[in-house]
Amino acid sequence: MATFQSLPGFRDFYPDDLSRRNYIFRLWRQTASAFGFSEYDAPVLEPLDLYKAKSGDEIEAQLFSFTDKGGREVALRPEMTPTVCRLVGAKANALKRPIKWFSIAEFYRYERMQKGRGRCFNQLNADIFGEPGPEAELELLALLVQSLCSFGLTSEDFYVRLSDRNLWFFYLEALGLDEARIRGVLGAVDRYEKYGEDAFKGYTEQYGALDPELKAKVIGFLQIKSLAALEETLATMTDDKITARLADWRSLLGSLDAMGLSQFIQVDFGVVRGLAYYTGFVFEAFDRKGELRAIAGGGRYDDLVAKLGGPDLPAVGFAIGDMTFALLLEQRGLMPAMVQTVDVYCVIGGPAERTAAFAAIQSLRASGFRVEYPLKDVAFGKQFKAASEAGARLALIYGSDELAKGVVKLRDMNDRSEREVPIAEIVSAVRDTLSG
RNA sequence: GCGGCCAUAGCUCAGUUGGUUAGAGCACUUGAUUGUGAUUCAAGGGGUCGCGGGUUCGAGUCCCGUUGGCCGCCCCA
Known part of the structure; x- marks a missing residue:
């Protein structure tokens, strides 16, 4: 107390x-x-x-x-x-x-x-x-x-x-x-x-x-x-x-x-x-x-x-x-529960991927998107759960496989579909997906 | 300002006629799980029982005071 x-x-x-x-x-x-x-x-x-x-x-x-x-x-x-x-x-x-x-x-x-x-x-x-x-x-x-x-x-x-x-x-x-x-x-x-x-x-x-x-x-x-x-x-x-x-x-x-x-x-x-x-x-x-x-x-x-x-x-x-x-x-049941919505949750594979993700996180936020990511390295499963609980509409996946190809994976948290996006196009891809 | 009821973990609550180290569920943290949201399981943190005094060998439990909360009166700009 x-x-x-x-x-x-x-x-x-x-x-x-x-x-x-x-x-x-x-x-x-x-x-x-x-x-x-x-x-x-x-x-x-x-x-x-x-x-x-x-x-x-x-x-x-x-x-x-x-x-x-x-x-x-x-x-x-x-x-x-x-x-x-x-x-x-x-x-x-x-x-x-x-x-x-x-x-x-x-x-x-x-x-x-x-x-x-x-x-x-x-x-x-x-x-x-x-x-x-x-x-x-x-x-x-x-x-x-x-x-x-x-x-x-x-x-x-x-x-x-x-x-x-x-x-x-x-x-x-x-x-x-x-x-x-x-x-x-x-x-x-x-x-x-x-x-x-x-x-x-x-x-x-x-x-x-x-x-x-x-x-x-x-x-x-x-x-x-x-x-x-x-x-x-x-x-x-x-x-x-x-x-x-x-x-x-x-x-x-x-x-x-x-x-x-x-x-x-x-x-x-x-x-x-x-x-x-x-x-x-x-x-x-x-x-x-x-x-x-x-x-x-x-x-x-x-x-x-x-x-x-x-x-x-x-x-x-x-x-x-x-x-x-x-x-x-x-x-009357008209008081909404708190909806802490996040536009994009960044899922990060490890220390190297974390460093690679920072640039996109910063640009997305500067463009006005609400972006969250885990402050410490945790298992993928936990991150998707966190993304889901945060109400994220998109997950941006920074894994070693993707980075090797120069792309990230963009996952739609609602329909669970995924597609690969070149790193240079992340902001526009997020913008298109969220507005579409 | 006046009256009634109440006070145990972040929340909702157990806690035997007063008797060892105060419990549960939910929530939280971690793990089972080294690349995908569920469920489950396990572990952990968190309480000087609102505070102060009294009675007693011994008080979360009984008594007094106090503070706070809920409800009502007054008032309601």
Whole structure:
């Protein structure tokens, strides 16, 4: 047993772990690029105040934070949103709109571990700045769905619950609640699915029991699961804000339908998301079986860039965490085993053949082929076994008989056929065989 | 921050009411095999039984503490 181990909640990535992580990152990156998003990155360490400004002082308990040697209060980033707001805010006037950015990065939170949650994890973050209309939500929802579908997941495996904090606000306002009470009610709505009636306990303690008629309306609203139900509930309301908002909903759902994504989207006003900075559409992706934590979450946060010192800039974004996502892929058998593929395995007869092989090994590698060979002289049988286990497609056989004729043998490991190739033509022969 | 369960080899796990030198399978290394991928067989390396203390003639086993893990609560950006 080693004397040192990794810190609680942190993960080591041995080669086969890392190959799985790389697989996920590669498809995320490909997908985000296909949707026209540009990749960025930023420091892991940020000023503590960046997070306090966004989320309040309580956030510090859940951060890896400390005072650096220059006396600065700093924290490891627990999320990307404040950072990307800082980046975009600083150059907002110079950036072409819409600003579509993504990143794949590691985050740190000082929390107790649970299934699908550790103290360090990776996320794909994607955000659009500068577009106030639902066209931005459309892009992000489409990207979110495709970021999961790229791995072979389907609408049988996951879905995205779509809700709207604006409409909640407008509705509760129209029912006569002030802002503080609205936030209290939204807190209860957030918990309702889990605790039922008890979800309103906190509200009752703070503001007194909610009027029964009002409470019934709240519960009715959080049970809305379709645009039709939404329109029906709001039919008697003539408020301009509500009318305009319903138009946004029709536009967004219509466009999602045109993209063929309807089967992934579930209107669900039971989702409000905990944090208060969301200002419009909010959404969360879940596995259909409901066994795992949320796979992804996001929404609109039009006030945040300005709140962090930048210009007024509308924004929408989402994040997919790697831990729950990896659990889902494993559950569905969609996580590939590590495939360490080798193009060419060089089988070497002895010391003299080894020296003769080095030139070809070097040229093949310089040409970009993945080439392996045994570092020590071992029996032929072992070498072929090693070639097979390494997943080599070709074996290049350097034996004394072949070298005497000025050739090497090229063996196709799949169909076991062999042919002789002049030493000068090895690279082109390998290239032809592998591409053919 | 709170609660439940757990900790023996790289992995999955045995280990008798407390009793000699702590075991198996898989994995790894080597050999049988001096020119062809399988199977098989043989051998080998690897553990101060998470750590610390206590009870005892004697502790992997019982007790206390601690650290770590899994799960749940809080929280979930």
